[in-house]
Amino acid sequence: MIVPDTIWQPDEKQNGRSKYETLARTIRARIASGDLSEGYKLPPVRDLAYQIGVTPGTVARAYRVLIEEGHLTAGVGRGTFVAAQKPVPVRSLPTTTSFFDPVLERDGQAHLLSPKMPDVGQGAIMREVLHDLADAVAPDMLLRYPTRDTDLPARQAFAARLDAEQIGAFTLDDIVTSHGGQSAILMILQSVLQGPAPVIAVDELSYGGFRSAAVLCRAEVVGIPWDDAGPVVSALEAAIRDYDIQVFCTSAEVSNPTAIQTTAARRVEIAAVAKRYNVHVIDDDCYRLMNTKRVGPSYRALLPDLGWYLTSPSKSITAALRIGFAVAPEGWTAALMRTATFSSFGVTRIVTDLYAGMMQHGQIDAVINHTKSRINADVSAAARILDGHKLRYADSVPFMWLELPRGWRAGEFCQAAESSGVLIKSAEDFSLRDGRAVHAIRIAVNGLIPHDSFVEAIERLTVLLENPTERLAL
Incomplete structure (x- = not known):
């Protein structure tokens, strides 16, 4: 089979990577860009090795890596083909785990203390890059x-x-x-x-x-x-x-x-x-x-x-x-x-x-954009639920600032919120010790809990906002 050599020629320097990994990265990039579509039959090992000037073993190893990753598929006597590509999964960590992790919802508590990025493929990219580095970096460089x-x-x-x-x-x-x-x-x-x-x-x-x-x-x-x-x-x-x-x-x-x-x-x-x-x-x-x-x-x-x-x-x-x-x-x-x-x-x-x-990964921009979308979805939901309250937020910023209504002090509100299963930060956490008292809270977007759980947490806060301590004491 005759194919354009430019499809297979690496478009970047090796930067310390082995030849097989450089070839694998090139094919992986061509698949991601659509140059090599699902079902495309790749050249036989010896043919491609001859075309790009490497050994058959180099091509065979690159094919094997891509088959293990699911980018390619092969059948005895049939050849090697581009496999159906799975999209980057959108995942949230489970709300209950066998270990304690304070960033997750646990026992009905939603942790909105610090912003956490949702898992929209970063973990998979990290694993892939670490795998590449293990093969590419010379052992002595790690010492x-x-x-x-x-x-x-x-x-x-x-x-x-x-x-x-x-x-x-x-x-x-x-x-x-x-x-x-x-x-x-x-x-x-x-x-x-x-x-x-x-x-x-x-x-x-x-x-x-x-x-x-x-x-x-x-x-x-x-x-x-x-x-x-x-x-x-x-x-x-x-x-x-x-x-x-x-x-x-x-x-x-x-x-x-x-x-x-x-x-x-x-x-x-x-x-x-x-x-x-x-x-x-x-x-x-x-x-x-x-x-x-x-x-x-x-x-x-x-x-x-x-x-x-x-x-x-x-x-x-x-x-x-x-x-x-x-x-x-x-x-x-x-x-x-x-x-x-x-x-x-x-x-x-x-x-x-x-x-x-x-x-430099081909999917990192998609991850960033998906992260922004998830943050904006949470923030938009909070803005809708807290409509009528003094809420400040900005596009793609993973937290919101809420001024409390009369009858609530920041510390008391955070304690009441914790009793309702929502952990948030008081304005006191951001003030100097001798600074003026500010009765407000920061609500962080925690992408490691499901969107529905975040919405439920905001709804719990709304109940508290509408029932300040002065009214509850009556």
């Missing part, structure tokens, strides 16, 4: 410390999805890997803060990881209030003058927990203040799912020599993939790399190659 060379594929995969207009001009050298987004925050603070008693500013209601990192750096924390457009500029400037603040930690795209997005105009004002006082700005973008339109430029784009951008795949793919990325401003890459090296010697190649392989 070495990580370097800037070993994490290069991960930085390249990450850079391929960055928008230079949104985060500012960058090179691969500006990107430093970390053990997740929280690790990136700590590394940046360790690189920037100076003196025996440094002070940082954070959003008045903000991600607790900023405060935790400050504690590890022996830094004091000052809260900056927000309005509907973002951080209040005058409050930030006053705090900088009064407390000699060195760093402002914020989340321009999605404030956690309020889901407010800083407007493009407000970002320009904040950047002007930071530049005037030489204050670094850390822009945490971990909650904005990939392929989602941004509101405006990041602080790194607005502050080329003071703005830091960081993110991780925890809130878009899986929290189990412990890798984060920090994009340093001009002149700060060496300091950040030094911190990364001193703290952990870098992220192991097993993790960086796993990330690179997953981000």
Whole structure:
């Protein structure tokens, strides 16, 4: 049988992979793209080996791998054919298990404390990529410390999805890997803060990881209030003058927990203040799912020599993939790399190659889009059920902010919700110890429980909202 050689010629470098695995990946990609449709008969082993210049054993092994994966099927005397391809399954973990897992619904409780990504094929992709890595990576490479060379594929995969207009001009050298987004925050603070008693500013209601990192750096924390457009500029400037603040930690795209997005105009004002006082700005973008339109430029784009951008795949793919990325401003890459090296010697190649392989997988965009769809389905249902209450949410953001009606305090409401089988977070979890009292809660989307269970949990919260403690006490 004569076939176009271009169908079989690998369209990428081997990057350390064996020839059979490179061929298998090429055929797998052609099947995914539709170039090789169901029922297509592949060339005999010896014919294909001759056409592409490899040994018959290489082709036979590639065929065998694809048959085991279910991409191909073969019959004695019939040949090898493209099999019917199974779609990526949409699965939710069971609501009851033989082990305790606090992210699952258990004994009637719905855990809505922290966002969890639904299983829409990530696990299958991870297993496939790990299988590929086991064959592709030379054994001696698994015995070495990580370097800037070993994490290069991960930085390249990450850079391929960055928008230079949104985060500012960058090179691969500006990107430093970390053990997740929280690790990136700590590394940046360790690189920037100076003196025996440094002070940082954070959003008045903000991600607790900023405060935790400050504690590890022996830094004091000052809260900056927000309005509907973002951080209040005058409050930030006053705090900088009064407390000699060195760093402002914020989340321009999605404030956690309020889901407010800083407007493009407000970002320009904040950047002007930071530049005037030489204050670094850390822009945490971990909650904005990939392929989602941004509101405006990041602080790194607005502050080329003071703005830091960081993110991780925890809130878009899986929290189990412990890798984060920090994009340093001009002149700060060496300091950040030094911190990364001193703290952990870098992220192991097993993790960086796993990330690179997953981000280059043909179905990863489908997984991301399906994740967004599931999150939006849960959020839309909650918005419908909680209609009439002060609920704030944003597209593809896996949490909502609910202001409580008169008669409810945040702590009391969370206790009542737990008694009703729903675990949520109080505004106190996001406030400074001396901050003002806010009677609100954050409801996280937990994709590891079924949609129907999530809806039922929201309905339980609605009953509580309509029966505050003052009325219940009568």
